[in-house]
Amino acid sequence: MTPLFSLDAVSVRFGRVPALSDCSLRICAGDRLALVGSNGSGKSTLLRTLHGLIAPAKGSFQMDARARQAMLFQRPYMLRASVLHNVALGLWLNSVPWTLAKAQALQALERVGLADLAGRNAKALSGGQQQRVALARAWALQPQVLLLDEPTSSLDPAAKREVERLMAEFADAGMTLIFSSHNLGQVKRLASRVVYLEQGRLVADLPTHAFFNGPLPVAAANFLKGELG
């Protein structure tokens, strides 16, 4: 299968800080890939590189230009406008006429269970509701690839479960999921594959079952022991 993303010996630096070092990775359609690792290990940098927001300093990076992508951040950005307009604007920016954009936005809000709040000011919603608006905004664009940077880290357990449920449904509908998480339970529930990063290096890349049931490289095993212990 032709990969959606191919990284060969990719390095990214911020000034003198090496954020990614020599990373090689293939990501294929249908993968549910979790990025794990300590703070500062390079997860966000890898996601932003995959989304084309950062150009690698070294190495080769290729992505399937036909595969539409959407990215969600830890704290979604909401415009001071209605929920409906927050979703419709993303479509309009992708050349969908405004009337059609509003109709499709409403369908996307129905998809995430927020149609009732379409007229509310998006800035006034709770964190969990805002993340669901962000998921509706992504869903409306019908991306093949959804990148998520710690999408549930600031949410309470109920909101977390709801966002996880939607992520699983989107993956079941055929979307490729690539997400970073500090929540190993979530990684077990959602991922089919786990990439472990340490200080910008890709230390392990394994099916989820193999990652949690070892054997692992020492660094990854110590991380897991620390997180689970």
Ligand SMILES: Nc1ncnc2c1ncn2[C@@H]1O[C@H](COP(=O)(O)OP(=O)(O)OP(=O)(O)O)[C@@H](O)[C@H]1O
């Ligand atoms: N814009 C930036 N300018 C300078 N250094 C940066 C920038 N973004 C990231 N870094 C550095 O690059 C390294 C990797 O950071 P990154 O945010 O990718 O890690 P992370 O694994 O996502 O961390 P966290 O779990 O805390 O979100 C860190 O040393 C970080 O300080």
